[in-house]
Amino acid sequence: MNESPEPRDATVAVDAGQSGIRARYRGADGAELEFGFGGIRTDRPLLPQLAGVVMAVAEDAPEPLRDVSFGVSGLTPAEAKADELLESLRPFGTRRVRLAHDSVSAYLGALDTDFGAVVAAGTGVVTLGVGAGGVARVDGWGFLIGDAGSGYWIGRAALDAVLRAHDGRGAATSLSGPVLAEFPDVEAAYIELQSDPAKVARIARYSAVVAEHAPDDAVARGILELAGDEMAGSVLAALSRVGERENPAPKVRAIGGVFRSPDLFSAFESSVRLVIPGADVAREEARPLEGVARLPHVTPDHPLAPHVAVAGVPPVE
Amino acid sequence: MNESPEPRDATVAVDAGQSGIRARYRGADGAELEFGFGGIRTDRPLLPQLAGVVMAVAEDAPEPLRDVSFGVSGLTPAEAKADELLESLRPFGTRRVRLAHDSVSAYLGALDTDFGAVVAAGTGVVTLGVGAGGVARVDGWGFLIGDAGSGYWIGRAALDAVLRAHDGRGAATSLSGPVLAEFPDVEAAYIELQSDPAKVARIARYSAVVAEHAPDDAVARGILELAGDEMAGSVLAALSRVGERENPAPKVRAIGGVFRSPDLFSAFESSVRLVIPGADVAREEARPLEGVARLPHVTPDHPLAPHVAVAGVPPVE
Numbered sequence: 001m002n003e004s005p006e007p008r009d010a011t012v013a014v015d016a017g018q019s020g021i022r023a024r025y026r027g028a029d030g031a032e033l034e035f036g037f038g039g040i041r042t043d044r045p046l047l048p049q050l051a052g053v054v055m056a057v058a059e060d061a062p063e064p065l066r067d068v069s070f071g072v073s074g075l076t077p078a079e080a081k082a083d084e085l086l087e088s089l090r091p092f093g094t095r096r097v098r099l100a101h102d103s104v105s106a107y108l109g110a111l112d113t114d115f116g117a118v119v120a121a122g123t124g125v126v127t128l129g130v131g132a133g134g135v136a137r138v139d140g141w142g143f144l145i146g147d148a149g150s151g152y153w154i155g156r157a158a159l160d161a162v163l164r165a166h167d168g169r170g171a172a173t174s175l176s177g178p179v180l181a182e183f184p185d186v187e188a189a190y191i192e193l194q195s196d197p198a199k200v201a202r203i204a205r206y207s208a209v210v211a212e213h214a215p216d217d218a219v220a221r222g223i224l225e226l227a228g229d230e231m232a233g234s235v236l237a238a239l240s241r242v243g244e245r246e247n248p249a250p251k252v253r254a255i256g257g258v259f260r261s262p263d264l265f266s267a268f269e270s271s272v273r274l275v276i277p278g279a280d281v282a283r284e285e286a287r288p289l290e291g292v293a294r295l296p297h298v299t300p301d302h303p304l305a306p307h308v309a310v311a312g313v314p315p316v317e
Numbered sequence: 318m319n320e321s322p323e324p325r326d327a328t329v330a331v332d333a334g335q336s337g338i339r340a341r342y343r344g345a346d347g348a349e350l351e352f353g354f355g356g357i358r359t360d361r362p363l364l365p366q367l368a369g370v371v372m373a374v375a376e377d378a379p380e381p382l383r384d385v386s387f388g389v390s391g392l393t394p395a396e397a398k399a400d401e402l403l404e405s406l407r408p409f410g411t412r413r414v415r416l417a418h419d420s421v422s423a424y425l426g427a428l429d430t431d432f433g434a435v436v437a438a439g440t441g442v443v444t445l446g447v448g449a450g451g452v453a454r455v456d457g458w459g460f461l462i463g464d465a466g467s468g469y470w471i472g473r474a475a476l477d478a479v480l481r482a483h484d485g486r487g488a489a490t491s492l493s494g495p496v497l498a499e500f501p502d503v504e505a506a507y508i509e510l511q512s513d514p515a516k517v518a519r520i521a522r523y524s525a526v527v528a529e530h531a532p533d534d535a536v537a538r539g540i541l542e543l544a545g546d547e548m549a550g551s552v553l554a555a556l557s558r559v560g561e562r563e564n565p566a567p568k569v570r571a572i573g574g575v576f577r578s579p580d581l582f583s584a585f586e587s588s589v590r591l592v593i594p595g596a597d598v599a600r601e602e603a604r605p606l607e608g609v610a611r612l613p614h615v616t617p618d619h620p621l622a623p624h625v626a627v628a629g630v631p632p633v634e
Binding site: 136137159160203233 | 453454456458460461465476477484485486504506507510520550551554555557
């Protein structure tokens with residue numbers, strides 16, 4: 001039943017994101033090499049880009065790259081062609097390839113193959129629940145119509161609050177200071193933002209400002225509390241769908257930049273515990289590369305197995 | 318004190334919007350001619366486009382175009398060069414030019430020069446309050462960070478609600494039917510929408526769907542109630558800022574497509590009346606061209622006067 005690579009096999013883990021790619025080689029002797037590359041280009045074919053990363057690793061690696069795993073941002077089922085990728089990696093000695101969406105590797109990085117829910121919140125947010133009932137993805141629907149509680153969501157709420165205060169529709173807030181410093185003519189801010197190709201990242205950057213102001217500003221704190229509540233709602237929905245809602249102490253992990261705010265994490269934690277008092281809630285650093293390296297831990301009987309494309313591994317019954 | 322054109326003068330009113338321009342000629346004998354043109358191009362100089370409209374009207378008009386008024390979408394103070402425009406219109410016999418932002422002409426179309434507040438809600442929304450205390454513009458801050466309660470805001474809320482129901486984060490809603498008909502793979506809807514250059518109008522079109530479903534769907538009704546409440550908040554802020562909040566029966570007019578929904582208008586009206594029980598709240602068809610034709614009613618002592626650029630009128634003391 002053990003699908004893990006033999007101890008003597010060298011492994012490569014590749015975390016392929018849109019803002020950067022990281023790769024880690026681990027030799028049979030435990031020696032490690034780390035690599036960094038530019039982000040994957042979603043407007044170009046994916047597999048050659050992934051193969052190119054392995055080719056670069058192979059140049060420095062002392063041993064054949066027997067076991068290669070990929071976590072890929074936004075991977076669609078149609079792109080998850082592990083067999084094809086394995087063929088192109090044969091020249092590097094590769095015998096097994098595993099390919100998964102980065103929400104799967106983020107989950108493994110936080111909870112390994114344990115059941116529970118992981119919410120990963122940066123500019124956007126996506127929640128994955130895993131349990132006996134299967135796998136549930138919640139939200140992750142982008143800045144326009146989804147990503148409730150994300151960095152973008154928080155930053156947008158900050159700008160909205162500043163304009164409400166300006167209009168006399170909302171309470172005064174110390175968030176107006178930094179926003180007016182960037183947009184002295186606040187009534188024209190929306191025109192500048194709408195036409196900025198980097199608007200999503202730019203608006204999301206205000207989430208750090210909200211976190212800074214929360215201890216002394218009720219409006220900022222209110223935004224973080226609502227964000228925490230939104231993400232708790234996503235986690236509870238995910239736990240329900242996978243059959244972990246009835247677990248008296250389900251594991252819940254919060255990763256990603258926005259949870260660095262103690263106010264946000266505390267709001268998130270209390271909203272989860274309001275419904276499941278015994279929930280095992282913790283915040284952790286994201287370990288996407290470690291998560292990719294754990295893809296071999298996903299055995300065929302695990303609920304995550306249908307979400308990992310595997311090639312080159314003999315079928316296990 | 319009367320600045321209105323003499324009865325024998327022919328007038329032209331031009332409502333210049335981004336999706337279309339309408340113009341109306343009214344002769345000394347009361348005869349009227351109406352004209353339609355393509356929308357103004359915000360990426361080209363404004364004044365030649367406005368002069369071009371008058372030139373086209375002059376070709377069909379039997380009399381010199383003595384008095385010409387313009388309401389212009391998104392007009393900035395820097396563009397409101399009435400003197401320059403008057404010079405270019407002299408060949409058509411023009412002696413007076415008036416130029417205002419379309420929120421001013423929308424106001425005049427609904428309330429003429431009476432004090433009160435007008436909320437104009439289509440894809441976006443902007444509220445204008447006018448009173449002894451001056452003029453207050455509230456919201457109108459675009460789809461990304463403003464326009465609370467607008468058609469876009471309602472449509473976005475509908476898509477959000479459908480995805481929440483899909484995720485198990487929100488109540489089931491009959492809005493899922495029409496959304497799934499357009500996006501059979503609802504989890505990919507956000508990708509298609511984000512990349513659609515017409516996304517704002519496309520999302521705003523769902524506001525009509527929400528209005529249709531509101532009588533039988535609590536989620537749709539909740540969205541309209543919140544939209545009405547948002548716009549009531551904008552109106553109340555505008556009334557406060559111009560000194561009309563203390564008026565026991567201030568005039569409040571709601572114009573624009575989204576108010577065709579009785580549920581929305583009713584929510585709006587009750588939210589206003591919750592704060593000002595005697596408010597004179599009514600919904601009206603937008604009459605932007607009529608509003609432009611009323612620009613001459615704005616006398617120099619009226620609070621709107623600083624928002625109307627005038628050229629060719631002898632100073633009135």
